[in-house]
Amino acid sequence: MGSLLQLSDVADLIPRHDAQFFKQRVADLIERRSLSFPGAQPVSFSRRHFRDLQDTDYWLCEKTDGIRCLLYLTTFSDGSTQQEAHMLIDRKNDYYNIDNEHFHFPLPDAPEASYHTETLLDGELVLDKLPGGGEQKTFMVFDCLAVDGKSLLQRTLDKRLGYFVESVLKPYHKLLARYPEEKELQPFVIVAKKMEKAYGVMMMLKDVLPKLPHGSDGLIFTCRTSPYTPGTDQKIIKWKPPHENTIDFRLHLGDFPSVTEDGQTFLDYDACPSMDLLVFHGSDRSEFYAKLHVTESEWESMKGMQQILDGRIIECHKDEHGRWRYKKEPNGEPRFRDDKTEANHISTVESVLESIEDAVSEQDLLDNAKMINASWKRREAEATRPMATQTNGVPR
Numbered sequence: 001m002g003s004l005l006q007l008s009d010v011a012d013l014i015p016r017h018d019a020q021f022f023k024q025r026v027a028d029l030i031e032r033r034s035l036s037f038p039g040a041q042p043v044s045f046s047r048r049h050f051r052d053l054q055d056t057d058y059w060l061c062e063k064t065d066g067i068r069c070l071l072y073l074t075t076f077s078d079g080s081t082q083q084e085a086h087m088l089i090d091r092k093n094d095y096y097n098i099d100n101e102h103f104h105f106p107l108p109d110a111p112e113a114s115y116h117t118e119t120l121l122d123g124e125l126v127l128d129k130l131p132g133g134g135e136q137k138t139f140m141v142f143d144c145l146a147v148d149g150k151s152l153l154q155r156t157l158d159k160r161l162g163y164f165v166e167s168v169l170k171p172y173h174k175l176l177a178r179y180p181e182e183k184e185l186q187p188f189v190i191v192a193k194k195m196e197k198a199y200g201v202m203m204m205l206k207d208v209l210p211k212l213p214h215g216s217d218g219l220i221f222t223c224r225t226s227p228y229t230p231g232t233d234q235k236i237i238k239w240k241p242p243h244e245n246t247i248d249f250r251l252h253l254g255d256f257p258s259v260t261e262d263g264q265t266f267l268d269y270d271a272c273p274s275m276d277l278l279v280f281h282g283s284d285r286s287e288f289y290a291k292l293h294v295t296e297s298e299w300e301s302m303k304g305m306q307q308i309l310d311g312r313i314i315e316c317h318k319d320e321h322g323r324w325r326y327k328k329e330p331n332g333e334p335r336f337r338d339d340k341t342e343a344n345h346i347s348t349v350e351s352v353l354e355s356i357e358d359a360v361s362e363q364d365l366l367d368n369a370k371m372i373n374a375s376w377k378r379r380e381a382e383a384t385r386p387m388a389t390q391t392n393g394v395p396r
Contacts, residue, residue, distance in 0.1 A: 005127045007067060007339075010137060010187040011088050011096035019095040022087065026072060029118055030151045030230070037093040038145065038230045039070055039122055042220060044348075044355040045239035049221075050368050052237070054375040057224040058198035059157060062208060063238055064140060065215035066126035067339060071139060073105055073119040084115055088125070092341045102185035107148075108171045116168060120145040125188065128213040137188035138214070141169070142195075145228055153228040160228065165192055199373035201365045217244045219365075232348075239365065245356050246317045246327055249277035250286050250343040253310040272299040277316065277324055279349050280342045289349065292316065293323040301332045313337040318356060 007013075014022070023035040030038060052058070070089040075082040086098040086105075105116040122143035128136045144164035146152055152160045169192055176183050196204060198221055209216055218240035226235040240246075254274035256267045275292035292314075294302070302309060315327040315335040326334040344352070 005067060005125065005137070007069065007088055007090055007096045007125070010125070011098045014087070014095040014097050016094070022072070022074065022095055023093070025074065025118075026089070026120065029120060029146050029149065030153055032230060034230075035093075036230075037089065037091055038120070039068065039089075039091070040143070040229055040233040040236055041231060042236040042238040043232065043234055044245070044351045045221075045237050045360050046351075046354045046358045047360060047364075049237050050372075052223075053198050053221060053368070053372045057376060057379065058221045058237075059195045059224050060198045060200055060204060061142060061193050061195050061220050061222075062204065062212060062216045063218035063220045063240070064124040064126055064193075065217045066124040066140075068124055070145070071121040071123060071141075073116050073121075075117050084117075090339050092339060098187050100185070100187050102182050103187055104172075104175060105168055106171045106175050108167055116148055118149040119147050119168065121164060121168070123193070126214040130213070139188045139190050140193040141190065142193040142220075142222075143228060144168075155227070157222055157224045157226075157228075161192065161195070197376060199369045199376060201369045205362060205365070217241075239360065240355075241362060242356060242359050243317065245352055246315045247279075247349055247352050248313050248315050248337050248340060248344045249279060249289065249292075249324075251292065251309060251312055251314045252276040252278055252288075270303075272296070277314075278343055280345045282345065286343060287346075290324050293319075293325055298326070298332075298334075302334060305333055313340045313343055 020035075026038055027033065027035050032038065068091055072087045072089060072095075074085050074087065076085045077083070084104065086100075086103055088096040088098065090096070105119070106112070107114045107116060121141050122145060123139050123141040125137065125139050128138045130136055141164055142161075143157070144152055144160045147163050147167055152163055155163075169190065172190055176186075194208075201219070204219060218238055221237040221239070223235035226233075229235070252275070254276060256269050256273045257271045258265050259268045259271075272294055275294060276288050277290045277292050278286040279289045280286050313336060315337055316324045317327055319325050329335050
């Protein structure tokens with residue numbers, strides 16, 4: 001997640017004791033017992049996933065480098081009437097209220113002032129660069145969990161997105177077309193993330209990614225026919241170029257080096273301390289995994305932030321020498337994942353390492369695209385093949 005955009009730029013954090021009420025409503029909405037973050041999480045791409053892409057229909061989109069969050073459309077009581085409420089839910093499971101009287105999601109073909117409620121959209125908040133200069137906040141929707149109190153988790157991906165586009169997005173755009181002066185007053189623009197069939201890898205890599213108005217660090221393959229699964233979903237696969245495969249660790253600062261001057265020994269708080277990287281093992285337990293390698297210039301950059309470093313989640317990659325290094329923001333500062341409460345779980349770490357060791361390259365994706373295409377076309381042909389004629393109830 002880039003440092004240029006934060007949820008606090010568009011919404012206000014709801015105190016956790018107040019958010020508990022809405023967490024329960026979201027859990028009830030999608031018929032889930034847990035009050036934890038309701039979003040699905042992908043697994044890392046490895047060579048075994050090529051078989052999945054050949055055997056089943058998968059849709060493909062770019063992996064946006066933004067803020068992953070859910071948009072929850074609901075209502076609250078002000079004592080006498082029900083008022084619209086729009087909230088963003090981040091991966092910390094924190095709720096942010098969008099306090100904007102111009103933000104509405106009208107029902108299709110309904111009277112004015114009739115709006116969607118108990119609707120849950122999954123997406124990514126990004127900062128797009130505009131062709132003529134300037135920037136635009138955009139919420140890119142890539143899934144839909146519920147519409148107007150109806151859970152869509154058991155529907156297929158194409159049906160879920162169809163509900164979103166027809167019921168939510170088109171009426172929203174129609175409203176803004178009717179009142180164009182409202183466009184500039186929106187907290188962000190709402191769009192549907194562009195999806196392609198899984199064999200469209202070359203077009204994605206060569207045509208789509210280079211022209212994106214925002215950062216992207218890979219591809220996402222999502223099974224078209226499987227239900228939406230909160231938590232780790234084996235049917236959502238993320239691919240990153242080998243150099244982009246990263247792990248989110250918890251940073252633990254150790255001792256500062258000691259120096260001796262004039263016979264006295266003291267700690268040099270200006271020098272770089274030892275830095276441990278911890279991974280999550282569940283039950284509030286984090287354990288040492290590796291050392292973070294930091295150069296002198298990188299330490300100076302970290303000090304220059306003038307922020308607390310110890311205990312934060314930091315995104316790291318392995319360099320060509322097998323050392324763990326922090327991923328850098330455009331300004332050279334480390335990329336801290338303050339949107340997360342925990343480091344990656346050890347199982348996720350092992351999955352990412354499998355991807356690194358498997359080294360599924362861009363060329364590997366392109367080489368397999370033809371087989372994925374052939375398998376998809378074969379399934380399409382079988383689905384449209386006429387039923388065999390029957391004689392006395394027996395197919396022939």
